[in-house]
Ligand code: DCP
């Protein structure tokens with residue numbers, strides 16, 4: 219449910235930038251011969267020419283739409299060029315599009331706080347940049363107004379094509395406008411500059427909305443496309459919302475919007491003005507009521523977050539109609555493929571960005587054979603995320619089994635799975651100490667791959683209860699290709715293109731990270747920068763071919779299912795929370811305990827590592843305290859399944 223945020227003290231200047239027909243532009247840049255031609259990108263699927271996922275503006279003129287299949291598009295636009303999405307792991311591989319999105323973000327982030335909102339969208343907070351511009355050019359900003367800025371669409375500004383440029387210049391240079399609106403004009407100039415830079419450096423066009431908050435900026439960015447920008451002065455907000463269908467508003471596309479329409483006869487956002495705040499609260503609760511009251515007035519206090527990287531990673535696929543998976547073997551096969559891709563992306567994120575994901579979630583859609591039971595959904599399941607393809611596969615399988623068990627209850631009937639996805643969320647930076655140590659665990663010359671140097675195979679977040687979908691709400695900024703169910707789609711097996719930006723609503727979990735690494739990767743007999751060589755060991759077999767790196771073994775048994783998942787991790791780990799380095803069975807065994815570290819050695823270590831090793835000591839103490847029963851987990855009984 220949406221929640222109202224407090225309004226900012228000072229007016230903000232916010233932009234929302236969205237790439238035009240993004241995947242098409244990426245493909246056109248790869249193959250410039252496609253430029254200017256009606257083009258569409260199609261899903262990996264040969265049935266009826268594949269489902270269209272991105273359509274160029276040239277093709278849109280012929281009436282080609284995203285919901286169509288390639289064959290259908292060819293009928294209405296015979297010259298259309300269809301480009302297939304690249305494929306990996308038997309499904310769409312979106313890496314080239316993600317990378318292209320990152321190129322754009324790098325440029326857009328140059329002028330202010332930047333939040334990556336989806337594969338092709340960002341929010342920018344340009345307040346400071348706009349203030350600086352206004353300070354530098356207080357009276358009349360003519361010299362900074364670019365040609366691109368003069369193409370802006372200013373909501374509420376009446377102008378015909380003959381005097382358009384003149385009225386825009388006047389609007390930008392008004393001396394009688396209040397401070398807030400002057401800042402907005404500066405924001406529009408900055409966004410025009412940024413868009414021009416994006417075009418120059420990446421060859422991509424984008425569209426943007428510029429307003430005083432995220433909600434209005436987002437609404438505006440899609441109003442004039444492609445390659446245009448729209449400004450929302452405060453004076454135009456009322457008219458904009460008066461005619462805006464509720465369903466077009468973010469967060470009102472679903473049940474809440476439908477309820478407004480049917481229960482309150484609210485069809486446009488402006489219609490909400492007929493209700494007092496207490497009335498809306500009476501219908502929808504305090505938070506949502508206030509939020510509705512505020513959006514009716516164009517208020518939105520949500521801040522632009524400083525985040526250039528995705529909030530989560532998800533991989534999914536749909537199996538419509540006869541493609542439904544009906545055996546655990548087939549589900550496992552697909553889960554393994556999805557997990558493999560997820561694991562690769564997590565590894566890249568870890569290597570490149572030093573970020574770790576903490577929660578693994580499995581979502582599925584299912585049906586029961588010959589049972590019409592639309593209410594009983596396959597529950598989404600989450601557990602702590604352990605790094606390493608095999609571990610992710612293993613855990614995802616357990617989550618699936620658990621979900622299937624709940625889904626079927628005591629019924630012993632046939633079932634089918636029509637979509638599967640695995641998502642890694644709750645991503646955070648590795649704390650400084652650990653990120654520093656990573657440099658010592660990797661070869662300097664191979665920062666990005668797992669084939670050389672050490673790998674963190676398993677990062678486990680303990681203490682997270684296994685949650686069901688009821689708790690793990692998914693805010694979907696991503697896309698799901700329609701499965702065309704009712705249309706009879708015999709061979710279609712389309713990917714659920716799960717975007718990078720799904721969020722699992724906060725489950726109120728915060729805990730320590732348990733980094734452990736029972737290796738399973740390729741060989742790591744290089745040990746050039748290992749911190750381990752700084753420490754004495756009971757067993758001096760430092761020539762061991764393969765080492766794992768366990769730390770802070772804070773394992774608990776507070777929740778039955780979690781402990782099941784964790785138990786795989788715990789096997790062989792010390793119960794006293796010592797740092798222990800444990801080689802796998804086939805390797806030379808050697809162990810290492812914190813107790814073995816001579817504290818005087820620490821001062822001789824590089825500073826970054828000193829900090830981390832001291833953290834181990836600290837954690838070791840903490841752990842022993844926790845083991846005596848003081849951990850917060852002891853106050854809670856294991857989660858009951860609903
Ligand atoms: N996408 C997808 N499946 C969907 C919707 C979108 O795979 N159902 C992909 C392809 C799009 C990209 O995400 O190119 C961005 O989606 P947008 O909704 O922003 O649409 P476009 O960028 O293609 O077009 P527009 O110019 O309307 O923004």
Ligand code: CA
Pocket residue numbers: 236237238239240338
């Ligand atoms: Ca777009």
Ligand code: CA
Pocket residue numbers: 236237336338339
């Ligand atoms: Ca978009």
